[in-house]
Amino acid sequence: MTRTVTLWDKQFTIYLTHEQIQSRVQEIGQMINKDYEDRCPLFVAVLNGSFMFASDLLQHLCINCEISFVKLSSYQGTESTGSVQSLIGLEEDLQDRHVIVLEDIVDSGQTLTDLLPQFRKQSTASVRVASLIQKPEALEHNVTVNYLGFTIPNDFVVGYGLDYDGLGRNLRDIYKVAEA
Ligand code: 5GP
Ligand code: MG
DSSP, X not given: OOSXXXXXXXXXXXXXXXXXXXXXXXXXXXXXXXXXXXXXXXXXXXXXXXXXXXXXXXXXXOSOOEEEEEXXXXXXXXXXXXXXXXXXXXXXXXXXXXXXXXXXXXXXXXXXXHHHHHHHTTOOSEEEEEEEEEOGGGOOSOOOOSEEEEEOOSOOEEBXXXXXXXXXXXXXXXXXXXXX
């Protein structure tokens, strides 16, 4: 495991190891196996950041389920722009489906505030959220994460799908930005 990485102009230090992430993702998988038995949930993974979480989580599921990927972006550099773009890529009929939205990280909650009504208006049976990470101190909207991997302070993190201006998504551990 590398203790520090440099991406563009910033240094990052190790924060959550691959092993910590894997064991937590497995626990979330077990909870979902129990809660969604016989419900054939439809996972909707929000790209790009959630691709590793989605891939690892689904490998722990032994119930029937489906997955679809959507794209939507609200973030540039290390500060949220606050403007949410539109949802692309959802082709499934959501009527009467149990939807589980997969997010990499919930920061202000703006993305989910924008996204969740777009699912709920389609007569879904239920909509829940699974997020690998949440930063409770940054939350500005009333959103609930039903399955949460880790709660972290208000630091900028990269790795395991999360990027800093495009770099770092490939890292198997999660790193936080080092103090300048
Ligand atoms: P929100 O809409 O909740 O403010 O932000 C959600 C999105 O912002 C996340 O899906 C993610 O793309 C981005 N984001 C928020 N915090 C971080 C962070 O610490 N690191 C990275 N790489 N992206 C973040
Ligand atoms: Mg995201």
